[in-house]
Amino acid sequence: MTQTARLNTARLADLPPDVARPAYDRKAMKTGIVHLGIGAFHRAHQAVYTDAVIASGDLWWGIVGASLRSPDTRDALKAQDGLYTLAVRSGEGEKLAVIGAIREVVVAPENPAALVERMSHPDVKVVTLTVTEKGYCHDPATGRLDEKHPDVVHDLANLNRPRSAIGFLAAAIARRRSLGLAPFTVLSCDNLPSNGRTLHRILTRFAELVSPDLGAYVRDKIACPDSMVDRIVPATTDEDRAAVAARLGLADAWPVMTEPFTQWVIEDHFPSGRPAWETVGATLVTDVAPYEAMKLRLLNGSHSAIAYLGYLAGYQTVSEAMADANLASYVAALMDDTTATLTIPPGADVEAYKRSLRERFRNPALKHRTWQIAMDGSQKLPQRLLGTIRDRLAAGSDIARHALAVAAWMRYVTGTDEKGDAIDVRDPLAQDLAAIARSAGGDPAALARAIAGVEAVFGTDLPAEPRFVTAVGEALVGLYRDGARATLASLAHG
Numbered sequence: 222m223t224q225t226a227r228l229n230t231a232r233l234a235d236l237p238p239d240v241a242r243p244a245y246d247r248k249a250m251k252t253g254i255v256h257l258g259i260g261a262f263h264r265a266h267q268a269v270y271t272d273a274v275i276a277s278g279d280l281w282w283g284i285v286g287a288s289l290r291s292p293d294t295r296d297a298l299k300a301q302d303g304l305y306t307l308a309v310r311s312g313e314g315e316k317l318a319v320i321g322a323i324r325e326v327v328v329a330p331e332n333p334a335a336l337v338e339r340m341s342h343p344d345v346k347v348v349t350l351t352v353t354e355k356g357y358c359h360d361p362a363t364g365r366l367d368e369k370h371p372d373v374v375h376d377l378a379n380l381n382r383p384r385s386a387i388g389f390l391a392a393a394i395a396r397r398r399s400l401g402l403a404p405f406t407v408l409s410c411d412n413l414p415s416n417g418r419t420l421h422r423i424l425t426r427f428a429e430l431v432s433p434d435l436g437a438y439v440r441d442k443i444a445c446p447d448s449m450v451d452r453i454v455p456a457t458t459d460e461d462r463a464a465v466a467a468r469l470g471l472a473d474a475w476p477v478m479t480e481p482f483t484q485w486v487i488e489d490h491f492p493s494g495r496p497a498w499e500t501v502g503a504t505l506v507t508d509v510a511p512y513e514a515m516k517l518r519l520l521n522g523s524h525s526a527i528a529y530l531g532y533l534a535g536y537q538t539v540s541e542a543m544a545d546a547n548l549a550s551y552v553a554a555l556m557d558d559t560t561a562t563l564t565i566p567p568g569a570d571v572e573a574y575k576r577s578l579r580e581r582f583r584n585p586a587l588k589h590r591t592w593q594i595a596m597d598g599s600q601k602l603p604q605r606l607l608g609t610i611r612d613r614l615a616a617g618s619d620i621a622r623h624a625l626a627v628a629a630w631m632r633y634v635t636g637t638d639e640k641g642d643a644i645d646v647r648d649p650l651a652q653d654l655a656a657i658a659r660s661a662g663g664d665p666a667a668l669a670r671a672i673a674g675v676e677a678v679f680g681t682d683l684p685a686e687p688r689f690v691t692a693v694g695e696a697l698v699g700l701y702r703d704g705a706r707a708t709l710a711s712l713a714h715g
């Protein structure tokens with residue numbers, strides 16, 4: 222059997238007619254953007270908007286993507302000249318488009334100086350980031366730089382060969398400044414609260430620790446606009462690769478799978494210029510905060526609740542979990558509880574938004590694993606669930622539903638599921654949390670109190686708040702006694 226030929230520039234013309242492809246001169250593109258963290262999410266979101274801007278005739282905005290850890294994406298895309306397939310899936314079928322915006326992928330650990338050089342090129346106007354919550358080397362409860370983080374300690378001592386996104390940004394900002402180049406704008410596209418402001422605070426502090434002078438420069442000269450990004454992008458599986466290859470008639474080592482919905486709201490503050498993303502569907506605004514809180518608390522908050530409760534209930538994917546009527550009605554009620562804490566963005570219909578979220582979660586064509594969303598909960602809970610809990614406590618409202626989601630996370634991070642099988646817990650605090658679980662000796666109320674004491678997640682206020690500790694304790698006792706399915710059933714019918 223002959224091997225299927227690989228997707229690349231020379232084969233674009235062989236694609237079936239219903240597959241969209243770049244119709245612009247890729248060789249004429251400049252590199253206006255360097256992206257840190259070139260995972261599936263970037264390739265299904267920002268790169269797609271940017272591809273559309275380039276297709277409209279502005280060739281300035283080609284992207285150099287950087288992997289801060291593994292060479293996998295570079296290895297996949299190199300033989301494809303940076304081309305890859307975007308597969309948009311819904312119950313009605315699948316649409317494929319080959320995306321051409323990525324010019325090159327570099328692997329930071331192989332040659333950190335080369336990435337700093339790319340970022341220091343005069344053509345670069347914007348550096349975008351999707352490095353996940355934990356990539357900010359911060360304390361999730363306070364949003365401040367974690368000065369003891371091993372990568373921060375390393376990068377402060379070795380700024381000529383950084384490891385972290387923060388280290389690369391500081392090194393490239395310093396280099397551009399020494400070359401007399403205008404600074405780039407840094408656009409965070411991660412699910413952090415006030416992601417631009419948070420990044421600016423973290424980066425300024427890091428730069429101050431390099432030198433007071435660099436600290437002042439970052440504080441005064443580096444723009445970090447806020448942005449809200451939204452598109453569900455499950456990890457690509459081998460089954461997905463095979464299905465895409467069958468349709469393309471060509472092999473793509475790393476297509477990205479996503480849903481029809483996409484949204485990008487960006488604070489319009491780019492002193493060095495930016496792509497005209499507003500011409501291809503993005504919304505440029507002066508204040509992202511209400512959009513971001515609505516999305517983080519409603520979409521991501523519900524996602525995390527579905528991930529932990531769904532996983533414990535034995536559901537592999539979000540759509541499978543949403544097919545459990547009791548879980549679905551809990552999610553609807555959780556969203557209603559959250560709504561009271563939100564400032565609704567101008568013109569938004571929050572009830573329609575909530576309905577559309579539930580519809581998206583039910584998309585049967587997306588195999589979005591509960592395990593994938595469950596990752597890094599210690600970094601996600603504060604902005605997804607704990608802010609809502611704080612606001613509801615301040616208003617004197619009941620927090621039982623949100624406390625149940627937090628309790629499900631606590632049970633999940635003990636590392637043992639309801640059948641007694643091990644859970645592969647991926648979280649920077651996994652070991653600490655497992656040790657706390659062992660010391661609680663199987664008593665759920667003690668476990669809830671002990672985990673609620675983890676300051677990096679819960680701050681200093683929530684552990685001292687009896688209404689919080691009691692609600693989470695009761696929920697965890699119930700989860701251990703009855704299991705997730707029965708707990709959700711009694712909520713729905715009780």
Ligand code: CS2
Pocket residue numbers: 412450451452453454520521524525593594595601
């Ligand atoms: C998810 C998000 O994995 C997760 O934690 O909640 O990646 C979610 O799919 C996106 O934020 C949707 O925009």
